[in-house]
Amino acid sequence: MSETPSPRIVIVGAGPAGIRAAATLVEAGLHPVVIDEGQRAGGQIYRRPPAGFTRTAKQLYGSEAAKADALHALFDWLAKEGRLTHCAASSVIAAQNGRLHVLGEGGVQLVSYDRLILATGASDRVAPVPGWQSAGVYSLGAAQIALKAQGVALGRRIVLIGSGPLLTLVGAQLVKAGADVAAVLDTSPWHQQMRGLWQLAARPLVTLRGLALRARLGGRYHAGVTLERIEADEKGVTAMRWRDAGGREHRTPCDMIGMGWHLRAETHLADLVGCAFTYDEQWRQWLPKTDEMGRAGNGVYLAGDGARLLGADGAEIAGRLAAAACLADLGIPARSTGGDLRKLARLERFARGLACAFPWPAAMARALPDDAVVCRCENVTAGAVRESADFGGGEANRVKSLSRVGMGRCQGRYCQLAAVELVAAQAGCAPGAVGRFRGQAPVRPAPIGAFLRDG
Numbered sequence: 001m002s003e004t005p006s007p008r009i010v011i012v013g014a015g016p017a018g019i020r021a022a023a024t025l026v027e028a029g030l031h032p033v034v035i036d037e038g039q040r041a042g043g044q045i046y047r048r049p050p051a052g053f054t055r056t057a058k059q060l061y062g063s064e065a066a067k068a069d070a071l072h073a074l075f076d077w078l079a080k081e082g083r084l085t086h087c088a089a090s091s092v093i094a095a096q097n098g099r100l101h102v103l104g105e106g107g108v109q110l111v112s113y114d115r116l117i118l119a120t121g122a123s124d125r126v127a128p129v130p131g132w133q134s135a136g137v138y139s140l141g142a143a144q145i146a147l148k149a150q151g152v153a154l155g156r157r158i159v160l161i162g163s164g165p166l167l168t169l170v171g172a173q174l175v176k177a178g179a180d181v182a183a184v185l186d187t188s189p190w191h192q193q194m195r196g197l198w199q200l201a202a203r204p205l206v207t208l209r210g211l212a213l214r215a216r217l218g219g220r221y222h223a224g225v226t227l228e229r230i231e232a233d234e235k236g237v238t239a240m241r242w243r244d245a246g247g248r249e250h251r252t253p254c255d256m257i258g259m260g261w262h263l264r265a266e267t268h269l270a271d272l273v274g275c276a277f278t279y280d281e282q283w284r285q286w287l288p289k290t291d292e293m294g295r296a297g298n299g300v301y302l303a304g305d306g307a308r309l310l311g312a313d314g315a316e317i318a319g320r321l322a323a324a325a326c327l328a329d330l331g332i333p334a335r336s337t338g339g340d341l342r343k344l345a346r347l348e349r350f351a352r353g354l355a356c357a358f359p360w361p362a363a364m365a366r367a368l369p370d371d372a373v374v375c376r377c378e379n380v381t382a383g384a385v386r387e388s389a390d391f392g393g394g395e396a397n398r399v400k401s402l403s404r405v406g407m408g409r410c411q412g413r414y415c416q417l418a419a420v421e422l423v424a425a426q427a428g429c430a431p432g433a434v435g436r437f438r439g440q441a442p443v444r445p446a447p448i449g450a451f452l453r454d455g
Contacts, residue, residue, distance in 0.1 A: 006030060006031065007030070007114040007115055007330055008033070008112060008113050008114045008115075009025060009030060009032045009033070009113065009115045009116075009117065009326065010032065010033045010034075010035065010100065010111060010113040010115075010116050010117070011025075011032050011033070011034045011035070011117045011119060012035050012036075012092050012100070012116070012117070012118050012119060012120055012269060013034075013035075013036060013043065013118065013119030013120050013121055013304065013306070014034050014036035014038065014041035014042070014043065014075065014086070014119075015041075015042065015043020015044065015045060015046070015119060015121050015304060015312075015315060016043060016045065016046065016071060016304065016312045016313075016315040016316045017043075017119035017121070017303040017304030017305075017306075017315035017316065017319035017322070018034060018036065018041075018043070018117070018119035018303070018304070018319060019041060019071050019074060019075045019316075019319065020071075020303075020315075020317075020319030020320045020323070021117050021119060021303055021319035021320065021322050021323040022034050022075070022078060022084050022319075022323075023074055023075075023078065024319070024320050024323035024324060024327070024334070025084075025323050025326070025327070026078055026083045026084060028323075028327050028332050028333075028334060029332075030332075031083065031084060031085070032084050032085070032117075033084070033085045033087065033111065033113075034084055034085065034086050034087065035087040035090050035092055035100070035102055035111070036086070036087070036088060036089075036090065037090065037091050038088065038089070039088050039089050040072075040088070041071070041072065041075040041076070041079075041086070042068065042071065042072055042075075043121055043315075044121060044141060044144075044145070045064075045068075045311075045312045045315075046061060046064070046067070046068040046071060046072065046312070047145060047148045047149060048149075049148060049149050049150070049151070050149070050150075053151065055151060057069050060148055062173075063209055064312065067312070067313075071316075087102065087104065087111075089104060089105065090102050090103065090104040091103045091104075091444045091446075092269060092443070093108070093441060093442035093443055093444050093446050094272065094441035094442055094443065095116075095269055095273045095441075096272070096441075098112055098113060098114075099111065099112045099113075100112075100113065100116075101441070101442075103442075103444070103446050103450055107449070107450045108446070108450045113299075114299065115299045115300075115301070115326050115329075115330070116273065116299060116300050116301070117294075117300075117301045117302075117303060117319075117322050117323065117326060118269055118270055118273075118300065118301070118302050118303070118306055118307075119302075119303045119304045119306065119315070119319060119322075120266040120267075120268075120269055120270070120304070120306035121266055121304055121305050121306055121315075122263035122264060122265050122266055122305035122306065122309060123139075123141060123263065123264060123266055123413055124139035124140055124141045124142075124166075124259075124260040124263065124264070124414075125260060125261045125262055125263055125264040125285070125360065125417065126139055126162075126259050126260055126261065126414050127162075127259075127261055127360070127361050127364055127365050127417075127418055128365065128368055128372060128374050128382070128415070128418050129161070129227050129229065129230055129259070129364075129372075130228075130229035130230065130368070130369060130371075130372040130373075131229045131230030131231060131232055131237075132230055132257075132259065132373065132376070133376045133379070134230055134232035134236055134237050135232070135235070135236035135237065136155065136232070136236035136237035136255055136256050136257065137230060137237060137256075137257045137259065138154055138256065138257070138258050138259075139258065139259060139260050139414075140160065140162060140166050140167060140170045140258045140259065140260035141166075141260065142154070142258070143158075143160075143170055143174070143256075143258040144166075144169075144170050144173065147170075147173055147174065147177060151177070153174055153177065153179035153180075153256075154256050154258070155179075155237075155254065155255045155256020155257075156180060156255055156256070157180045157182050157253065157254045157255055157256070158174060158180060158181045158182060158254060158256045158257075158258065159181075159182050159183045159184075159185065159240045159252050159254040159256070159257050159258075160174075160181065160183070160184045160185065160257070160258045160259070161185045161187075161225075161227055161240065161242075161257060161258070161259045162185075162186070162187065162258075162259050162260040162261045163186050163187045163188040163261050163262065163358040163359070164188075164261060164262035164263075164354065164358040165210055165262075165354065165358070166260055166262065166263070167184060167186060167260060168184065168186075168210065168213045168214045168217060168221065169210075169213055170258060171184040171213075171217050171220065171221070172213040172214075172216045172217060175216060175217065175220075176216075181217070181220055182220070182252050182253070182254055183220055183222065183252045183254075184217050184220050184221045184222070185222050185225045185227065185240070185242055186221065186222065186223045186224070186225065186358075187224070187225055187226070187227065187261070187361050187364065188223060188224065188357065188358045188359060189223055189224030189245060190223050190224060190245075192224075192356075192357060192358075192359065193223065193357040193358065194357075195356050195357060196352075196353035196354060196355070196357030196358075197353070197357070198353070199349050199350060199352050199353025199356065200350060200353040200354070200357065201353075202346050202347070202349040202350040202353065203346070203347070203350045206350070222244055222245070223245060224244075224245035225242050225243060225244055225245065226242060226243040226247075226364075227240075227242050227364065228241040228242055228243065228249075229241050230257060231251075236255065237254060237255055237256060237257055238253065238254075238255070239251050239252060239253045239254060240252045240254055240257060261358070261360055261361060262309070262354065262355070262358060262360075263305060263309055264285055264413070264417065265285065265287055265288075265305055265306050265307065265308075265309060266305070266306050266413075267286070267287070267288055267306060267439075268411065268439045268443040269443060270288045270296065270300075270302060270306065270307075271438070271439030272439050272441060272443065273298070273300050274297075274298055274300075275288040275289065275290075275296045275297070275300060275302070276288070276289040276296075276297075277289060277436065279431070279432030279436075281432065282352060282355045282356070283309060283355050283360070284359075284360045284362060284417065284431060285360075285417055286436040287308070288302055288306070288307050290302050290307055291325075292321075292341060292344075293321045293322065293324065293325035293337070294307060294318055294321055294322035294325055295322075295325050295329075299329075301322040301323075301325055301326055302318075302322065303318040303319045303321070303322035303323075304318050304319060308348070308351070309351055309355075310344070310347045310348065310350075310351050311347070311351070313347060314344060314347040314348075314351070317340045317343055317344050317347070318344065320337075320340055321337055321340055321341070321344070324337050360417070362421050362431075365417070365418040365421040365422065366421050366422060366424075366425040368382040368418070368422070369382065370382055370383030370386065371383065374405060374415050374418055374419055374422065375403075375404070375405040375406060375407075375408060375412075375415040375419070376408075376410075376414065376415070377407070377408020377409050377410055377415075378404045378405065378406075378407055378408045380403050380404055380405040380415075382422055384403045384405070385399060385403055385405055385419050385422045385423065385426075386422060386426045387403075388402035388403035388405075389422065389423040389426035389427055390426065392423075393427070394423055394424070394426065394427025394428075394429055394433070394434055395423075395434065395435055396416075396419075396420055396423060396434045396435040396436055396437055397435065397437060397438055399419070399423050400412075400419075400437055405419045406419060406437045409445050411437070411439070411440060411443065412437045416436070416437050420434045420435075420436070
């Protein structure tokens, strides 16, 4: 009697969620395939530098060094022992009918799956500021990647703008590395930050570490600022103009600006595989719908920041839960999940506190002058988006078609949230009523030649 073949389970992403999902599946006797864009596992939060890099884990990851080392060692051991298949430096650019189109060094290959766990993480959530299309403007994540992966700062004199824990973390990391950080400008005022304090108490040690990082910034940190514009010449950024909480004008010379307002879930693949979405009023973005274990239907499971923005610890738990749900659906016994579900609920309270304390600057996005660029890829202005909203009836994809906002290389990753705010204001409705840009393949830029080789 022939044995039933093992189900083919593919995990996209090798950050904390993907690693824990893979380990849970291996523990149950399965052999998952893990596809990741990085050369080495770890994700963005625990990104590893190239071989020969001399900075220690403590220098790279601070208080999270032990967690990073443990995850790296676990994944490396599983790969070395042949317990999983690791497709490194590979990007899933499309998904259709149970198959993933994976772009790697050899072009595009098709990878089929019976079950799919998406652990795609998140990227920077940015809000347009007049002048942000200038050379020398980066996301906070880009600044952190350069520091972690190459040990370099992206400018000689740096200004960081935005809000949320990543703003102060990157600022403190740059200062510790010896970079010249001129100012860290937080758009969330002190009174707003205090509103989320009771929920942040769900993780008191993490909250205290965040306060310690802010203290390390000293007089560089300013809360409740109003961002006026980024000045630049033909070579790039020259200064940041802003107003402090008291309304006083400031001009801070710099040659690099890093920007970010917490995170946005990376959901393009979830969209392509048919996941349903719901608009989250507090996070002010569209998030995939799942049950508490991460089930999204049709054999798809979501884990980590690509589903719920709960940070690295939450991602590890969600990875275990998604794998446990997958095992349960396959009729394979898995360990108890009650403890993980309780931990996840506590992390959810903390995350909601962050969203309250460091909100998305919706008013700033809606107040953009008509000549300000909203979509950097296609050079679409706020005025063009407003004009298209008048013709498009306040629907996101009609405005996208008319103005080309969100049609560039990033596929709306950096402009969609602000564009939706503009459309909603113009149409006199809530952002959730505007809808979201439909996902399109390829979800990452890919050379045409790669598709010509795609069978």
